[in-house]
Amino acid sequence: MFGHFHETKWRLDRSPAMAGDFRWQNGFIAVDWGTTNRRAWMVAAGGQAHEILDDSLGVLKIEDGGFPAEIASIRQHHGEEPVLLAGMIGSNRGWIEAPYVPAPASLDAIVAAIRWPQDGVGIVPGVSYRSGRDADVMRGEEVQIFGALAEELAPRDGLLCHPGTHAKWVRMESGAIGPFRSVMTGELFSTLSRHGILIDRLQEDVFPNDDFRAGAEHGLAHDDLTAELFSIRARYLLGVGACDNASYASGLLIGADVRIGLAFGGTGPIALIGRPDLTALYAEALRLAGRDATQIDGEHAFLLGARAIAERLT
Known part of the structure; x- marks a missing residue:
C-alpha cells in the first residue's frame, strides 16, 4: 500500500504553496475518503457543490499502488480540476501518511501540512492531542470543524461535538482546535x-x-x-x-x-x-x-x- 510513497518522496518535501499549476479558485474536487466509504463533490468557483461519487470503496479496499489510478479515474469522469482529499486517505492505512498537526491546530497550520502526492492533488492532515498520558487523534473531522467556523456556525472559543462512530468533543481556542477527546x-x-x-x-x-x-x-x-x-x-x-x-x-x-x-x-x-x-x-x-x-x-x-x-x- 505504501510503495507509491517511495516513488514520489521528492514531492512530499516541497513547499505546501506548490499546489501545482492549478487555479483552485476556478473549482476543485473534494473527497471525503474514509476507511470503508468515500464521497466526492465537484465544488464550483462560486462555492456551489454537487455530489459526483458515493460508494463503498474505502481506503482498505484499494490495492497496493492503486490510489493514482483511482484519482485518474475520478478526473477522467469528472474533469481535470485539482483534488482535495481528506479522511483516512491520509492515515497509515491510506495512500501516503499526512502526519498529524499537533493541537492547538489552526486552519493555516492544517493547510501548511497538506501533503502533495501529485501536482494538484493534496491530502489534508489530521490533528493530534497529547498531554501527559492523555492522547487523541482525528482525521476528517477537522475539515468540518473549520468549515463551521468559516461561516460562524460554531464558536471560535467554546465546546463542540462531532457525533459519530468515534464522537469527538473539542474545545476551540481562538479559532484553533484545542484539547479534544474521542x-x-x-x-x-x-x-x-x-x-x-x-x-x-x-x-x-x-x-x-x-x-x-x-x-x-x-x-x-x-x-x-x-x-x-x-x-x-x-x-x-x-x-x-x-x-x-x-x-x-x-x-x-x-x-x-x-x-x-x-x-x-x-x-x-x-x-x-x-x-x-x-x-x-x-x-x-x-x-x-x-x-x-x-x-x-x-x-x-x-x-x-x-x-x-x-x-x-x-
Whole structure:
C-alpha cells in the first residue's frame, strides 16, 4: 500500500504553496475518503457543490499502488480540476501518511501540512492531542470543524461535538482546535447490536423518545454503564417494564458520552456537527443536561471546510 510513497518522496518535501499549476479558485474536487466509504463533490468557483461519487470503496479496499489510478479515474469522469482529499486517505492505512498537526491546530497550520502526492492533488492532515498520558487523534473531522467556523456556525472559543462512530468533543481556542477527546459511542452501539447477548434487543430504529430520554438521564447521572447495559437483558427476561430497548441503550450510551464531553467545561451553546439524525439525539441528551446546542449538517460543514482550505491554496 505504501510503495507509491517511495516513488514520489521528492514531492512530499516541497513547499505546501506548490499546489501545482492549478487555479483552485476556478473549482476543485473534494473527497471525503474514509476507511470503508468515500464521497466526492465537484465544488464550483462560486462555492456551489454537487455530489459526483458515493460508494463503498474505502481506503482498505484499494490495492497496493492503486490510489493514482483511482484519482485518474475520478478526473477522467469528472474533469481535470485539482483534488482535495481528506479522511483516512491520509492515515497509515491510506495512500501516503499526512502526519498529524499537533493541537492547538489552526486552519493555516492544517493547510501548511497538506501533503502533495501529485501536482494538484493534496491530502489534508489530521490533528493530534497529547498531554501527559492523555492522547487523541482525528482525521476528517477537522475539515468540518473549520468549515463551521468559516461561516460562524460554531464558536471560535467554546465546546463542540462531532457525533459519530468515534464522537469527538473539542474545545476551540481562538479559532484553533484545542484539547479534544474521542468517545467510542457509535462503535459500541454497533458492536452490541451485532454481537453478544443484546443483539435481539437492539435491532429497532432509535428515536429520541421517552425510553431514549430515560437512558440518557441514567447515563448522565451514573457511572455504571457496563452494568446498566446488562440490565437491559435482565429486565427483558424477567418482564420488568416494556421498553424500546434500542432507544434506551442508545440514550444510555449517548448520556454517558455527553457526561464525558461536558467535563471539558464551558457554559455556552455546544455546536453539534454531523449527520442530522445523530446531532438530534445528542441535542436531546444535552437538553436533559441543561445545555443548549446548535446542530450543523456534517456534509455542509465538510464542503465549507474544503472551500476554506482551497481558498488558501490559490
